[in-house]
Amino acid sequence: MIDLTITGDDVAHVVLNAPKKRNALDPQALAELSAAYDEAEAAGVRALVLRGEGPAFCAGRDIGGVDPATDDVTGYLDGLVTPLLKKMSAFPAPTFAAAHGACLGVGLGLLIATDVVYVADTAKIGSPFAALGATLDSGGHALFFDRLGAHKTLDLIYTGRLMTGAEAVQSGLFSQVLPEDEVRAATEAAASRAAGGATQAFLASKRLVARLRDERLALWDAVAAENANQTALRDTADYREGFAAFQQKRKPEFTGR
Incomplete structure (x- = not known):
């Protein structure tokens, strides 16, 4: 599910690699992702790139097979997601993400916890929870309110409308918008430059x-x-x-x- 490679320029490449389920994250995947960041830190890398394989960056939590009547929401969010996001945010090197397709829920949280985010024009960013009877999590409220204000934040939450990558960048959510076939190369190049810097x-x-x-x-x-x-x-x-x-x-x- 989670692949880690470290290239000769001292850049760690962390890849969400479950394209058939749009890189949705179950507890095992979250544990693997946390371990990848630990391994990259132990290796002393000077930059890190996070990206997803397949049609989406990350569609959020993997809720396949989850029984809502017994769902351990606290265990998933407080026990797994929040510690991971804190670890990512505090990673001791510049971090970059290349985002495309769905960037939702926990997937959005992964981007919030990354220093620099380049998004594809095909990216879909917002709050899809209206259709689930649930609410935005993983830091989404804080990001949207800080950059968009109360009215647009609640509009996105109430309607479930998803922003494009271009709209997200124009709204100040992330760094740059690029064509989907260019976003990975641009992100990796930026990380390599940072790794060679001070x-x-x-x-x-x-x-x-x-x-x-x-x-x-x-x-x-x-x-x-x-x-x-x-x-x-x-x-x-x-x-x-x-x-x-x-x-x-x-x-x-x-x-x-």
Whole structure:
């Protein structure tokens, strides 16, 4: 279900590989996905790409065979999904996702927990739960409210209408929209460039953006955090290399240290 490869440019490639069920996630798949992130972190990769095989990125939870009368919703969401999303969000390297087709439910949550998301023009993003008598989960409310406001968020939830990839990017949900046959290559190229960059500096920005999101830092608190980051980065090899390369008018060779 979940494939992991690590390429020579120190990029981990995590692939949801159950195309016949549109990469819907059952408990076993969630455990495998969590293990893939653990393995990639242990390998010390400098970037990570997440994508899905087949016609969809991820259609959400695999509810085939689930009895709604005895469904352990808490065990699935609190016990499996939320810990995974937190692990993904805190992954100690830049992360990228290539999304196409259905990106729904937990699948949308995987994208929310990824640093940079490139979506295909064929992507379908929204809240399909109206037809299930259930509600949007995996961080969807927070993302939609923050980027779309209350009215459009509730319109999407009440109607079940799905946004295209272009509409999602225009609304500020994700980074770029691309033709479906280009999104994977573009995402992998971006990850490879990041892996060759000053990844300690990237991680400083990643942590600060998380604080801006979660703590809603005021302007001067954010400036103070930036200043502290810059001071800490001064002692890294990449900081010294970047300055030396600029002064010597050559391309820097960053090592992530």
